[in-house]
Amino acid sequence: MNKPILFYDGGCPLCRKEIAHYRKLDKANRIQWDDIHQSSATLQQYGIEYSQAMQIIHAISEDGKQLQGVSAFICIWKKLPYYRHLASLVYFLRITPLLNRLYLCFAKRRYKRRCSENSCHISDKQ
Template sequence: MPDPAANRPPKAPGRPIVFFDGGCPLCRREIGHYQRLDTAAAVDWRDIHADAAPLAAWGITWDQAMQRMHAVSPEGRIRSGAWAFVLVWRHLPYYRWLGGVLHRLPPVVWLMDRVYNVIARFRWRSRCDDGVCRPGG
């Protein structure tokens, strides 16, 4: 008999979850900076290069997560790209004010997301397009 809980969305996490590529030197450096600031453990950092399994619960494929950074808000909403960064910044010291301001300026975040897309596409092509970053690859 199928488990009815398997079709339910995950419970709201209560704090942001960030899925990042820990196998990417650029990503590791940037996320490492944020992790050092996160002395209160306000964010749940998940390295999908080490363990991609948690993505499935949120309906995020490994390819999607590798092509754009994804985060889940404390309320359970999925964000990606620049929108994910704004979500994270709102929970970190030194960036909280910036995240708060940008959260109220969607057109600015939209422009940031366009720039992010260019960088993310370049990163994907240079790191993952040939399959080198696949788990176990």
């Protein structure tokens, strides 16, 4: 069985902090953490453009399905202690669409702020 892959921006201080928290919980090494700031090679294998991954978090599920936004988070939450309960609750309450709208508002602001300083070098990674 394949591990889910989470693509994250390791050049973003907030993203690094959040992923460090998740990785600390991932003692069983159930998730492949892929820092797209370091390399976009795995993104290319899955046909995901660097600019897309910088704008919205992406994951690849265990069965190879490409996920974005809150669905990507839920994919990894299912593999993490404590967070697996949150994933179940979100699914049970059917609030994924609401959370995704909120996440997309956040992601848009994060991307604009992060890349307005030209520190994401999108043209260099494609």
